[in-house]
Amino acid sequence: MPAPAGLGSHQGTVVRGYGDAMSTPATPSGRNARRKAATRQAIVAAGDALFSTRGYTQTTMEDIAAAANVAPRTIYLHFESKPAILLAHFEGWLEAFVTAICERPVDEAIDATITAALARIEEQGWTDRPYGQMPTPHPTVEFIGEGDPQIAGRMMHAWAQAQQRIAADFVARGGAPAGSPAAFSRAAVVFASWTATILYARNGYAHGTLPAEASGNQVGREVSHHVAQALGATDAASTAPASPEPTP
Numbered sequence: 001m002p003a004p005a006g007l008g009s010h011q012g013t014v015v016r017g018y019g020d021a022m023s024t025p026a027t028p029s030g031r032n033a034r035r036k037a038a039t040r041q042a043i044v045a046a047g048d049a050l051f052s053t054r055g056y057t058q059t060t061m062e063d064i065a066a067a068a069n070v071a072p073r074t075i076y077l078h079f080e081s082k083p084a085i086l087l088a089h090f091e092g093w094l095e096a097f098v099t100a101i102c103e104r105p106v107d108e109a110i111d112a113t114i115t116a117a118l119a120r121i122e123e124q125g126w127t128d129r130p131y132g133q134m135p136t137p138h139p140t141v142e143f144i145g146e147g148d149p150q151i152a153g154r155m156m157h158a159w160a161q162a163q164q165r166i167a168a169d170f171v172a173r174g175g176a177p178a179g180s181p182a183a184f185s186r187a188a189v190v191f192a193s194w195t196a197t198i199l200y201a202r203n204g205y206a207h208g209t210l211p212a213e214a215s216g217n218q219v220g221r222e223v224s225h226h227v228a229q230a231l232g233a234t235d236a237a238s239t240a241p242a243s244p245e246p247t248p
Contacts, residue, residue, distance in 0.1 A: 042068040047085040056139035106174040111228035118217045132212025141201045163187035193224040
């Protein structure tokens, strides 16, 4: 699921400042535009890798520039701040995840849809890092519950838009009436699965109980099954994977 896995970035999402509305994917045309898009991609990927392995607070813009192999001043041509880089990654991940959700059969059990969508974005290059490779919580895990409320607020704003999109897709392809509670309930299961994955990671980091070999996507798949099972909307053919035992 988003962020607790330290998911990688390879898209051309641009976020100028973290008070803006949701970012939009870059649409490069021409050699110069492609070069700029590649630079943005490198900055976002480098930022996420450092946030995941070193920690958000411990990572500076200069560190990200060095990891992306660009001059520090180049970063500021694309991003005003470190939060903007974090949010570019998060919003790009969410866009890819929701797109994968909306590509699935609309009558598919929601836990099966989430499982397939996570597999799809992994195929696209979004890295699902094991918790053991992240000694400190990914900033998405860190900021949901504490930390900069503006960052958490942007993430919640993005998720509100994502749920609207999932619900609208269910209405358009599933034949549900506009504004149907069923459509918003389906979207809410996706959001609840993400939230539960974040809370699981927060608790695990706080108590030192996170299995080193587990990852956000692995936990997200299991959580989605439990949520759907509680609502009677699970894929009867699937079985929830057992959580690995915490590493001593």
